[in-house]
Amino acid sequence: MYSRLKSLLFFLPVLLTGNLFSVVFATNDSLYNILSQSGSSQLSSNLNIIFQDLLRTNPSEGLSLGLRIASRIENEKNEKLFADYCYYMGSFQLRLSSEDISESYFSKALQIRRKQNDTEGLIRLLIKYAYLKIFFSDYNASSEMLMEAENLNENQKSPFHKTDINVAKAILYYIVEDRVVADSVIKAAITEAEYLGYEEGLNLALEHQGIISIALKKYDEAETVLLRAEKSVIAIGDKLMTAGLYDNLATLYTFMGQSEKAIDYVKKGLSLKKEMNYKWGDIVANSILGSVYFNMGKRAEALKLLEESFTVIQEKGYKRGIRTLASILANLNERAGNADAALKYFKIYKNISDSLRLEENLMIIESRKVEGDQKKKEAEIEKQAATARLNNLYITAVLFAGLLSLFIFVYVWLNRTRMRNINNGLAEKNRQLATDNDELEDLHQRLEKTGAEKNMLFGVFSHDIKNPVMAVMGYSEMLYEDYETMTVQEIRENLLKAKNAGVNLSNLTDNVLNWSLLNLDRLTVKNEVFAPAEVADKVLNIIESHAALKNISVISMADSAIRVSSDPNLYALLIRNFLTNAVKFTQPGKTVELTILMTDDTLITVIKDQGLGISDEIIDEILSGKAKSRRGTGSEKGTGLGLIICKAALEKLSGTMEIESALNEGTRIVLRIPVSEVTA
Template sequence: MQIVRFRVHPFFYMVILCGLPSMLLAQSGSTDSLLHAIDRHPQRDTDLVILLNKVGRLYFTKDPVLTEKYGREAIHISDSLGYTSGAMWGKRNMALAENSRGNLDKQMDFTTDALKLAEQLNDIHATSVLNADIGNIFIEQSKPELALPYQKKALYLKQSLRDQAEVARSLNSIGSCYLLLHKPDSALFFLYESEKIKLSLNDHKGLAFTYENIGHILYDKGQYREALRYYEISEKYYRESDNLPGLTKAYLNLGRVNTALRKYTDAARNLSDAAKLNEHLQNAKNTMIYYKYQASLDSARGNYIAAMSSYKEFSRLSEQYFNVEKTKFIASTKEKYESEKKQRENEMLKKEQLLHLSTIKIQQKFVIFSIMLFFVLSVITSILFRMYRRQQDLYLQLNNRNKRVQQQNLIILEQNVALESASQVKDKIFSVISHDLRSPLAILEGMLFLLRDDKMSSQQFRFFVDELWRDMKNTSSMMDNLLQWASSQMKGMRVNADDFDITAVLNREFELLLSLAKQKNISLTHQLSHAIMVYGDPDMIRLVLRNLISNAIKFTPALGNINIRYLMLSEKIELIVEDNGIGIAEADQPKVLSNIYYSTGGTQNEKGCGLGLPLSKDFIERNEGEIWFDSQVGKGTSFHFTLPLSEEENNTRRGYMFTITTDQLKNITQESVVNEKS
C-alpha cells in the first residue's frame, strides 16, 4: 500500500491557533452550565442522573476524581430508582476514571458490568460504545488479538446506527490493533478512513488520537520528520480539547521523536512537560515511559551516568508496576471468588428456609388439601426456576472460563512460534559451524601440526599459504554473514541510516577483494572514481558489496573479468556487479534471493553457507532499495541494486573507468613491502 503523506498548509495552523481559545471557553462554559443545572435540581430523579453522567464524562480528561465522584452518585441514585440506563452510564464513567489512573483491571470490571446492562436494555448505541471500550482496554494491555473482535463488533453496530463520529472512533481503534500486530499498511488504511470522517465532522478531539497513531507508524518506519509533524498536530488538538492524559502522551511522543532527530533541547522540554502533567494524573505507566525516554535522551547526549540512573528507575518502576498489577489481579480474583461463594451460601440458605417453611405450612394446613397442594406446586415451581437460573449462571461461568483457557492457548501458541523461530536460527548456526567452518580450521590445524613437528618444510608450507589464506578469508566472510543473519533473525538489527560516500565504502573493501581476485588471477575493476553521496546504513551496504563481489570472484574462473559500474537515476543510484563467470542455472535462479539458503561450490570448490545473498536482499530492502540479477549459464551474471541518493548529491557529475590489474597489484604490494621494511 502506498503511504499518502499528509501536509498541513500554514493557513490551517493559523485557523487552529485562532480558534483554540474560543473552543476551550465553549467547553468550559458547557461544564459550568451543567454544574449550575445540578445545583438548581435538588430532586433525586432520572433527570439529575443524566446531568451527573454528562458532567462526569466532561471531566474525564481533566479531573478523573470528579468523574468518579459524579459517576458513583449517579449509580447510587439510579439503584434507588431502578433506573438501569443511568446506572450503566455511571459505571462507564467510573471505568473512564480508572483508565486515567492506569487501573485497567478495575476499568475492565466496570465496563463489563455496564455492557451487561446495555445488552439487558437492548441499547445498540451503548452496546457499541462499551464493546469499543473493552477493545481499547485490550489495546492498552498490548493484546490486539483480543481487542480486534470487540472493535469490529463495535464498528458493525455503529455503522448500522449511521453514527459517523462513533464509526470514525472505531476505525481509529482498529488501526491501533493492526499497529500493535505490526501490520502498518492495514493500520494506515483504517486510520486514513477515520481521518476522512473526522475531517468532514471537524472533530479535532478525535483527530488527535488518529494523528498520534499515524505518527507511531511513521516513527517505526524511521520517518522521524514526518512522525514529528503528526505528533505536533496531535499535541495541538489534545491541548485544544483540554485532554490532559492525551497531552501527556503527546509530550512523551514528541520527546522520543526529537531525541531520534537529535533535537535534544526540544526533547528535554517535551519530557519535562510530560512529567509535570503526570504529577497531577499519577499514571504509573506514563511515569515508566518517561524514564525510558529520558534514558534514551541522556544516552544520546553522551550522559551515560544519567542515562543509567533513568534506566534503573524505569526498570524499578516496571517491576513495581508488574507487581502492583499482579497484586490487583489476585485481589480482584479473590474478591470475585468470595463474592460468588457468599452468593452460593445465601442461595443454599434460602433454599433450606423455603423447604423448611413449606414443610411447616404443609403440616399446619394438612386438612385443607387443595390449598396445600397449590402451595406445594408453587414452591416446587419456584425452586425449579431458581435451579434453572443457577444452571444458566453456571453455564455462563463455564463459558467465561473456556474463553480464558482459549486466550491462554493463543498466548502459548504465540510463544511456541517464537521458540520455533529461535530453534531454526540455532539449528542453522550449528549446521554452518559443524559443516562449513570446521573444515578450513581442521586443514589449518593439520598444516600447523606438520610445520611444528618439522614434517613439512617452510618452502612446502608457503606453497599452500595462498590457498589457506583464501580459505580463511572465505571462512571469515561466512562468519560475518552468519552473525549478521542471526542478528537479523532475532530481530536485533536496526538500520542506522545517514548520508555517506558509496565510493569511499567500496574503496575501503577493494584492496581485500583485489587480493582475493589475484588468488584466482581475475581482473577486478570499478568505475566509481568520485564521491557519490547516498542515504542508507553504510555498514549494511559495505556487507552487501562484499558479498556480491566475493560471490562474483567465487563463481568466475581464472583469467575472468569482474566489473563494478553504476547508473545515476533521478532520485537513486543503481550499482551493478557483473562477471563473465559460470552463471546460474535457470532452475536454481528462484532459490538465489529466497530464504531457502541455497549454496553451491565455487570454481575452485570455495564453500559458502547460503546466507550472503538473502542477507544482502534483506539489507537492501531495509535501506529502501531493490535488488535483482540477470544470469546466463556459461556467460556470466550481473547483480543490480539501488539506493536512494542524498539530497545534496550533484547528479550531473559522471565517472570514468578505474582499473587495477593483477600485475599492477603485484607491483603495489611489492612497493608496500619495501616501504614497511624501510
C-alpha cells in the first residue's frame, strides 16, 4: 500500500498540470470579437486555431471564452462545429480539474463524431477521453477507448496518433501496476517521437518515462529523461509543462534523498504556477514539500504544509485530491507516531474511497440504463444493488484483514527502516574516517616530497652551482697570473677546463629553470618546424668539451633531411640531458652514439653508450621518476633534476622512453615522440 501512496504522490503533478505550451494570445474580448464576427464558413477554422492555442497556454481563458461564445455555436446548427466545441470545452474543464463537467462535454462530442464517422477527430477525442477515464479509475473504459483509437488508426496509419496512443497506454499500464510493460511501451513511444521529430509527443513521453522510471526506482534514468524534457520545454517557452516537470523533478529528488534540489525545483515550479495564476500550484508544491521536509526530519513543518493543502483541497471538494492527501497524511502521521491523526486521515481516506467507488458504480449502472426496457433496467439495478451489498460485506471483511496486515507490515517496516538508517549512519561515518585518513596520507606524502625537493634545491645552490663557478674563477685566475710562464698547450687545457665548467653551470642552470617551470606547471609545448639533426649538432657543440676531457667520441647519425613540427627546446633539453648522462657514465676512450630517424609519424631518438650500465632496479626508478643522482666514471656529480625534467618533458610531448642496459657493457635509450613530419 505504501508504494501505491508514493505512486499517487508523484502522479498528482501530472494530473493537475497536464501538457501545455506557451504561446502569445490576445485578450478575451479580442478573441470573442474574432469568433462572434466570423462568418459561418470561417467560424470552424477560427475556433480550432484559437481554442487549440488557449488549450496549450491558458485553459481558464479558453473556458471563459467558450462560455461567452456558446450561444453563437448553438445557433449555427452545425454538428461538426458543435463536436469540436465540446471537445475543446471538455479539454478546458479537464485541465482545470472539473472532471465531471469534462466528461459531459466529451460524451456529447463522442456521440456526434461516431455518428459522422469523423475518424481523425474521433481518434484525438478517444485518447483525451481515455486520460479522463484513468482519472476516474475506470481503467477498463480507458483501455477500451485506447483499443478503439488503435483500431481506427490501423486505417488512418498516422504515426503521430500511434505515438500518442502508446504514451497513454504506458500511463494506463503504470496505473494498474504493470510497470515493466509501461516502461517498455513508453520507451517505444520515445523512439517513435524522436524518429518523427514529433516534439510535443516526445516531451510528454519523456515526462511519463521519468514518472515510470521513478516507480521502478530507476532514479538515474528518471533524472536523465526529466532533465532532457525540462531543457526541451524551456527552449520552446512551455511554462505550464515546465512547471509540471519541476514538480516531477522535485518528487524524484525527494526519493533520491537530495532534499535541497527537491526544494529548489518545488520553488521554481511554484513561481511559474503563480506567474500563470494556476489554482492548484500551492497544493501540489506543499504536497511535495511536505514529503521532502518529512524526509529531512522537519516533521512538524511537513505535516503543517500537507494539512494546509488538505484543508484547501477539502474546501474545493476535489475528492480524488482529498483521497490522495489523506492517504499521505495517514501514512506520515503513523510514521511520526501520531496515532490519532493517522486514524483520522485514514478514516477520511476510506470514506472518500468508498464514496468514489460508489460513484463509479453508479456511473456503470447509469451507462447500462440505455441498453434495455424499464423493467429490465429495474431488475438489473436491483440485481446490482444486491451484488453490491454482498460485495460490501466481503470488502468490509477484506478491509479489516487488510488493515490488520497493514498495521503489522508498517510496524515491522518502520523498525527495519530505523535499524537500516542507524547502520547507514555508521557506514557513512566509517567512509568519512577512511576518506580523512586518505587525505592525511596524501598530505603527508606531499609534505615529504616538498621537503625533499627543498633539500635538493638547497643542495644545488649551495654546492652544485658553487663548484662550477669556483672552477671558472680558479682557472681564470691561474691564467691571469701565470699565463707568461705557461705553454700554449697548458693554456688550451686550462681554457678547456674553464669552458667545461661553464657548460656544466649552463646545463645546471637550465635544469633548475625547467624544474621551476615544471613545479609551477608552466612547462608548455610550443610547436615549431625544425630539423632534429640541427638541434642535435647544437647540443653536441655544447657537450663536446666535456667528452674531449674524457677522451670520449660522440658520434651523430642523424638524418639531416628530417624536418618535423614539435617543440625544439624540449627536444634539445631531452637529448642534452641524455647525452650528458651517457658521457658521464662512459669510460674514457669509449664511444657514445646518437641516432635520429623517422618511422610512421614518430621521431625516434637513440642514445647508446659503452658505459657502466644500469641495474633493473635503477631502471624502474628512472621510469617512475624517483631516480637519485650517482657519480660518473670521472667522479662527476649530479643533482637528479635532469631525469625528472626529461620525464616531464616526454609527458608534455606525449612521448615514451625505453631503456635497455647491461652492467659494464653500456646502455641504450630509445625516445619515441609523435610528431608531424614536414616535407620540403
